[in-house]
Amino acid sequence: MQELAEKILTALPTMDFEKYWDAFHGSAFAIYNADEVCLFNHPKCAGNSYISIPKTDQFVSCTYIFFEEVPTAIVDIRYFDSFEDIYSLIVHESFHAYQNSLGESRFPNEAIGPAFPADFQLIQLRILERKVLFDAVMQGSNGHLLDEFIALRDERLRLFPAVVEYENRVETIEGPAFFVEYQALREIDDSETALQRYSSLLLNAEDSHVHIRKSCYGSGLFLCLLLDQIASRWQDDFMHSELDLYHFFKTLKPDYRSAPISLDGNKDEVNYIIEKMQQQKKDAFQSFNDHSGIKLTLTGTIQSAGFDPMNLVIHGNQALHKHFLKIRIGSNEYFIDGPVLTLFADDFMKIKTLEVFLKEPPARSGDSLEIEGMGTFTGHIDDTNKSSIQVSLK
Numbered sequence: 001m002q003e004l005a006e007k008i009l010t011a012l013p014t015m016d017f018e019k020y021w022d023a024f025h026g027s028a029f030a031i032y033n034a035d036e037v038c039l040f041n042h043p044k045c046a047g048n049s050y051i052s053i054p055k056t057d058q059f060v061s062c063t064y065i066f067f068e069e070v071p072t073a074i075v076d077i078r079y080f081d082s083f084e085d086i087y088s089l090i091v092h093e094s095f096h097a098y099q100n101s102l103g104e105s106r107f108p109n110e111a112i113g114p115a116f117p118a119d120f121q122l123i124q125l126r127i128l129e130r131k132v133l134f135d136a137v138m139q140g141s142n143g144h145l146l147d148e149f150i151a152l153r154d155e156r157l158r159l160f161p162a163v164v165e166y167e168n169r170v171e172t173i174e175g176p177a178f179f180v181e182y183q184a185l186r187e188i189d190d191s192e193t194a195l196q197r198y199s200s201l202l203l204n205a206e207d208s209h210v211h212i213r214k215s216c217y218g219s220g221l222f223l224c225l226l227l228d229q230i231a232s233r234w235q236d237d238f239m240h241s242e243l244d245l246y247h248f249f250k251t252l253k254p255d256y257r258s259a260p261i262s263l264d265g266n267k268d269e270v271n272y273i274i275e276k277m278q279q280q281k282k283d284a285f286q287s288f289n290d291h292s293g294i295k296l297t298l299t300g301t302i303q304s305a306g307f308d309p310m311n312l313v314i315h316g317n318q319a320l321h322k323h324f325l326k327i328r329i330g331s332n333e334y335f336i337d338g339p340v341l342t343l344f345a346d347d348f349m350k351i352k353t354l355e356v357f358l359k360e361p362p363a364r365s366g367d368s369l370e371i372e373g374m375g376t377f378t379g380h381i382d383d384t385n386k387s388s389i390q391v392s393l394k
Contacts, residue, residue: 027098028070029041059076064097073093073096092178108170172220220245284322294389302352304342304350323338327351369381
């Protein structure tokens with residue numbers, strides 16, 4: 001950890017993020033592992049190059065957080081093998097902090113992606129659209145391909161408005177972040193094949209439908225690359241626009257001409273993908289039910305306070321959080337290591353029932369229940385046996 005921190009210090013003088021995106025300036029960031037956090041460019045550093053502090057539950061995943069009220073990009077180094085990957089992720093997450101500083105509000109409804117419908121027509125059109133977008137970038141913003149891409153996206157938007165609006169908004173938030181990540185990786189890795197790493201997010205039809213949210217990072221990146229080809233200094237205008245990335249792109253293509261849609265003969269591929277999407281959800285819920293330990297069921301008024309949308313599976317009125325879940329009960333917040341299964345009515349953020357597996361049963365003292373790794377809850381045990389405990393919260 002210290003060796004990596006020192007390597008980052010060496011790179012700091014050249015970490016001029018504005019070369020990746022107009023007016024983009026980095027601020028506080030941190031790298032961390034299971035035990036330790038190395039914090040950079042934060043007021044808490046008090047003039048030091050960086051400081052080391054113990055890891056807390058606030059440091060989860062790769063994202064940005066408000067650490068002591070300061071937007072701070074964080075990267076879990078356990079996910080990555082190389083300094084180049086970690087550096088590019090610092091740039092990526094710092095961009096999200098930059099978006100926050102500008103008051104970014106074009107966020108997606110995160111309940112839609114995990115419930116993406118396994119619809120034949122939607123998937124067939126989407127596969128073709130993504131191929132056309134790739135070709136348009138690689139062929140230097142070919143006018144016919146741009147028209148075809150717009151025709152396909154608009155047709156999907158007409159047929160499946162909520163789903164495609166979700167994609168548009170994920171692209172809006174994550175596409176530029178992937179764009180600066182790509183720019184950083186290309187610079188520090190000095191590799192002509194850097195773009196190939198991201199192309200699969202666009203072109204791998206199976207993966208891009210099994211992992212919907214992640215796939216929108218790729219299409220968002222390629223939209224940014226396309227904008228770079230057709231417009232100059234578009235980035236600041238986009239950041240201060242109310243349009244999503246796709247519709248901002250359309251404003252810079254005023255000569256669009258409607259193009260006919262010709263679907264490929266990919267029926268077998270689409271049917272295979274539908275089967276994989278359905279099987280993925282089935283396997284995820286089955287894996288949860290097969291988990292070892294004591295199943296704890298909490299029932300009451302519970303609010304989701306933080307989750308990882310990349311590791312969320314929704315089926316019907318059940319949400320499976322494979323990584324972690326933060327919840328709020330009254331004025332108290334709790335962090336729960338995944339997997340966590342929740343039951344909801346209309347809004348997956350408003351939880352009616354929560355299930356998680358424990359190694360040890362809760363310790364009981366009057367109305368208080370101390371649950372290992374979670375905290376103290378107020379409630380009473382309705383039912384218990386060797387393999388399960390049901391608790392009603394007060």
